[in-house]
Amino acid sequence: MTLLITGSAGFIGANFVLDWFANHDEPAISLDKLTYAGNLQNLASLEGNPHHTFVHGDIGDTALVNRLLAEYRPRAVINFAAESHVDRSIRGPEDFIQTNIVGTFHLLESVRGYWGTLGAAEKSGFRFLHISTDEVYGSLAPTASAFTEQHPYQPNSPYSASKAASDHLVRAYHHTYGLPVLTTNCSNNYGPFHFPEKLIPLVIRNALAGEMLPIYGDGQQIRDWLYVRDHCSAIRRVLEAGQVGETYNVGGWNEKSNLDVVSRICDTLDQEAPRSDGRSYREQIRFVKDRPGHDRRYAIDATRLERELGWKPAETFESGIAKTVRWYLDNQDWVENVASGAYREWLNKQYT
Ligand code: NAD
């Protein structure tokens, strides 16, 4: 019994691997290309764990993936590997097409070949679990009901379009070849190891560095936030009991406007790490140019996962954000390590 976990050095993948070993001792092979978003420091606490093997490589490298599948014979593949940042997809979509679409296609082909060699029992027990996003459903009107699994796909950014394409490929490999797939579509995550190009970690970092807290447009866009460890418990549950060929929406019923999220972070920091001049971090908020094609609202209806698989998130937004702010305050060296030259270059391009 072994898992192959791709994208395991990124934000959610790393949290998942850590969560996995906190709950199981089943071995896991980690495969990650270590792009700017991948960081082996995220997995440092697993050093010396004989059940964990890290492999540096690309999901699109067929020879490598075939070798790993043949050697380790996993009972499941969990695919987190992706380019994940909407703003980067707007500035340069090509990597998104390459990894999210072409890479997922190559991975599916390798897995299909391997799955075809398994005996009957292993074959029916095998799972390919694809990690996706609520952004594939597009943008909701202010009073529209939250996205269910039946909501049509209407992706609006190169990122969400590339994720939608990968979801369709995964679906097609089930319908055409019978590959036992599962897909999860989760809302915005937050928590430890979140790369500081995304809203929540960027705001915490900038606040502490005395820099501006950039809010796109009017800040009234709504996202539905889930603490990353709750996403991990949902994935474990879907892997364990999800119905093959089905998709599961994952979310914690936590819709917040961006302005509310940023204000909440400022208030938490005002308590936990007050500015030396005694003023509020809210004074650092600046409204900046909006993101092109900015989706106004996402909201996930997680009823199916709750009802059919009995999953519930453990954190509220308030408890999760308090833990997250604490983690960033305690791990400022992690932030400094990821804030490389390339990261600074990105900030200059995006915010000046
Ligand atoms: P991330 O950008 O932090 O991490 C992605 C990881 O994938 C990195 O470690 C990177 O090195 C690796 N990677 C990229 N291209 C690769 C390739 N070709 N081969 C192997 N590894 C590669 O992203 P994340 O936030 O951890 O997201 C993980 C998955 O969850 C993605 O599929 C994303 O679409 C999905 N998702 C993210 C969120 C969110 O809020 N972050 C919400 C829902 C779903």
Ligand code: TYD
């Ligand atoms: P982000 O964390 O990039 O996630 P996503 O675009 O996948 O939802 O952004 C979350 C929200 O915050 C989104 O509406 C864009 C907004 N945002 C800002 O207002 N300012 C920023 O500097 C960033 C990075 C995002």
